Amino acid sequence: MPTPPSAFPVTKRALLAMAAGMTGLMVAPSVFAQDELHGTVDQGVIQPLPIAIDITSQADAQGNSLGAQISKVISADLERSGYFKPIDPNAFIDHEIDVNVQPSFDHWRTINAQYLSNGLAHVDADGRLTVDFRLWDVFGSNQLLGQSMTATPENWRRVAHKIADMIYEKLTGQEGYFDTRIVFVAESGKRGARVKRLAIMDQDGFGASYLTDGSLKVMTPRFSADSQLVAYMALSADSARIYIFNLETGRQESVGEVKGMAFAPRFSPDGSKLAFSVSQTGATNIYVMDLSSRRVTRLTSGAAINTSPSFSPDGSTIAFTSDRGGSPQIYLMNADGGNVRRITFGGGIYSTPVFSPKGDLIAFTKQSGGRFSIGVMKPDGSGEKLLTSSYLEEGPTWAPNGRYIMFFREPPGGSPSLWMVEASGRIERQVPYTGGASDPAWSPRLK
Amino acid sequence: MSIKTKTVVKTALVAFVLTSVAACSEKPKPVVEAPPPPVAQAPQPQTPPPPVRPVETAPAGIVPGSQQDFVVNVGDRVYFDTDQSSIRTDAQGILSAQAAWLNRYPAVRIRIEGNADERGTREYNFALGARRAEAVSEFLTSKGVDPSRISTISYGKEQPINPGSDEDAWAQNRNAHTALVAGAK
Numbered sequence: 001m002p003t004p005p006s007a008f009p010v011t012k013r014a015l016l017a018m019a020a021g022m023t024g025l026m027v028a029p030s031v032f033a034q035d036e037l038h039g040t041v042d043q044g045v046i047q048p049l050p051i052a053i054d055i056t057s058q059a060d061a062q063g064n065s066l067g068a069q070i071s072k073v074i075s076a077d078l079e080r081s082g083y084f085k086p087i088d089p090n091a092f093i094d095h096e097i098d099v100n101v102q103p104s105f106d107h108w109r110t111i112n113a114q115y116l117s118n119g120l121a122h123v124d125a126d127g128r129l130t131v132d133f134r135l136w137d138v139f140g141s142n143q144l145l146g147q148s149m150t151a152t153p154e155n156w157r158r159v160a161h162k163i164a165d166m167i168y169e170k171l172t173g174q175e176g177y178f179d180t181r182i183v184f185v186a187e188s189g190k191r192g193a194r195v196k197r198l199a200i201m202d203q204d205g206f207g208a209s210y211l212t213d214g215s216l217k218v219m220t221p222r223f224s225a226d227s228q229l230v231a232y233m234a235l236s237a238d239s240a241r242i243y244i245f246n247l248e249t250g251r252q253e254s255v256g257e258v259k260g261m262a263f264a265p266r267f268s269p270d271g272s273k274l275a276f277s278v279s280q281t282g283a284t285n286i287y288v289m290d291l292s293s294r295r296v297t298r299l300t301s302g303a304a305i306n307t308s309p310s311f312s313p314d315g316s317t318i319a320f321t322s323d324r325g326g327s328p329q330i331y332l333m334n335a336d337g338g339n340v341r342r343i344t345f346g347g348g349i350y351s352t353p354v355f356s357p358k359g360d361l362i363a364f365t366k367q368s369g370g371r372f373s374i375g376v377m378k379p380d381g382s383g384e385k386l387l388t389s390s391y392l393e394e395g396p397t398w399a400p401n402g403r404y405i406m407f408f409r410e411p412p413g414g415s416p417s418l419w420m421v422e423a424s425g426r427i428e429r430q431v432p433y434t435g436g437a438s439d440p441a442w443s444p445r446l447k
Numbered sequence: 448m449s450i451k452t453k454t455v456v457k458t459a460l461v462a463f464v465l466t467s468v469a470a471c472s473e474k475p476k477p478v479v480e481a482p483p484p485p486v487a488q489a490p491q492p493q494t495p496p497p498p499v500r501p502v503e504t505a506p507a508g509i510v511p512g513s514q515q516d517f518v519v520n521v522g523d524r525v526y527f528d529t530d531q532s533s534i535r536t537d538a539q540g541i542l543s544a545q546a547a548w549l550n551r552y553p554a555v556r557i558r559i560e561g562n563a564d565e566r567g568t569r570e571y572n573f574a575l576g577a578r579r580a581e582a583v584s585e586f587l588t589s590k591g592v593d594p595s596r597i598s599t600i601s602y603g604k605e606q607p608i609n610p611g612s613d614e615d616a617w618a619q620n621r622n623a624h625t626a627l628v629a630g631a632k
Contacts, residue, residue, distance in 0.1 A: 190610065192609075219569060237558075237600070239600065240601070260577075277570065279574055279601060282578045282580075282585075284574035284578075307571060307573070321568075328568075351568040352568050365568050367566070392566075394568045395568070412612030413610065414612075
């Protein structure tokens with residue numbers, strides 16, 4: 001088997017980043033790869049890597065195997081990334097192979113598995129779940145990873161996401177993003193009378209729970225950088241207010257009364273400030289609140305609409321939507337409101353700018369030709385690239401590794417759902433959550 | 448083949464158990480555990496906005512100064528062009544009638560609710576709805592309605608009166624609704 005073309009060389013740096021991301025879950029590293037590995041991108045088309053996932057465990061009295069469930073979660077994570085093609089376990093020649101014995105590589109080559117991750121999940125006498133797993137380069141006949149993770153059994157999904165993160169990082173050289181969560185708006189009921197509740201779930205659409213009761217329409221939640229706070233807007237018949245929900249305590253509080261409607265809240269990267277919009281006498285301007293003193297400063301002025309602020313990762317710049325020039329376009333300003341400059345000139349309507357985690361790109365919503373698109377461009381407005389397009393889609397949010405963008409899409413007359421697209425536009429997947437969902441916000445990596 | 452070292456495993460193992468227990472005890476109580484099943488969203492049959500009739504032809508039984516009087520004999524909603532907040536010619540008559548009616552019943556307080564169609568992003572449309580509500584408020588105050596009787600709110604694109612996704616639905620959903628919140632007979 002020839003070595004695939006090099007696109008994602010794995011370096012020591014990637015391994016260190018991987019180790020740094022392991023707080024919380026126990027990982028005992030055993031073997032590190034000596035040589036470089038590669039994912040493959042060939043002529044602009046991603047060739048997913050065939051991989052076999054085989055975590056085993058003793059079946060319980062009902063015949064359920066936790067190992068098989070963990071394997072499924074890992075496989076689904078890797079598949080949705082677009083870079084992997086997990087092989088159907090029914091095709092495996094060997095089953096339940098001993099984690100402490102070198103696999104029969106021939107048997108895995110026969111089913112064209114380029115990589116194999118096998119392991120053993122067991123709950124020990126004191127009730128703790130341990131998963132020992134390995135990652136093998138089948139054609140190179142060598143071990144790439146050997147780890148042991150321990151957690152309480154109810155956290156088995158997080159263990160699976162952590163393993164998927166390690167495999168993804170090892171084989172693509174990119175930071176993993178599977179052990180993350182999404183806050184979003186769960187929508188139910190008919191159009192025009194929708195119930196919109198704040199909700200949170202794992203990145204893969206599982207483990208959803210509601211955080212608000214639906215008495216107010218909740219919209220546009222955003223995480224703080226430490227993932228502990230969620231700022232959102234709540235609409236009642238006669239007011240629009242911003243609230244902050246504390247995920248640790250379960251408490252929520254209003255950020256205070258303002259004259260007019262307050263919406264579009266965004267935390268600054270250091271968590272000390274909250275930017276938002278206020279509509280008053282027809283004008284909508286952007287303000288920033290110092291969260292410790294609650295002091296509010298106005299950043300924009302005039303009669304135009306200025307909304308959807310997004311801080312750059314270094315906190316120095318705010319991108320926002322404004323129609324001061326006639327139609328909605330994207331502008332940048334310094335974090336103190338100075339040096340305003342328009343960056344979109346591509347024709348059409350631009351809104352909802354969101355800086356990427358590294359600050360090298362801005363994701364946005366574009367309306368053109370009767371359709372909505374999610375796109376990316378450089379912060380100076382150059383290099384615009386539309387990734388996906390449909391009747392109605394908006395609200396991009398970046399995965400913490402900057403490689404994927406989640407957004408929501410609503411078909412004509414239909415119910416909204418969450419989607420993700422890879423930053424090159426080559427991979428697009430629906431998030432497997434079964435209810436109506438909009439306004440996703442992706443958490444940083446969990447600690 | 449190397450195997451993990453037990454001692455290392457144990458230290459960090461305790462650390463994680465502790466964090467996970469702490470996280471569990473402080474976790475907000477979800478109101479409902481399971482996500483809802485998907486709801487089929489069939490377009491609903493449409494009720495057009497009520498026609499505006501001159502006061503003289505008011506049907507018997509409607510109490511002057513009532514909510515029904517306002518809705519039936521004056522008209523409680525005006526419409527806007529795409530991405531616009533200027534008062535259209537066809538809206539000026541309705542709003543003038545609203546102002547006259549409000550001046551006749553000075554105890555009535557109103558809330559003007561600005562709405563937008565679905566062809567814009569959520570946050571921009573909140574701002575657009577606010578602009579429409581303000582345009583109506585300005586029109587009414589220019590016709591002598593005391594500003595202290597008026598409040599404004601935007602519902603953005605969140606409360607369409609027509610659940611459809613076509614030109615007719617969008618046109619109906621770009622509106623400002625005048626709700627009587629107090630003082631009607």
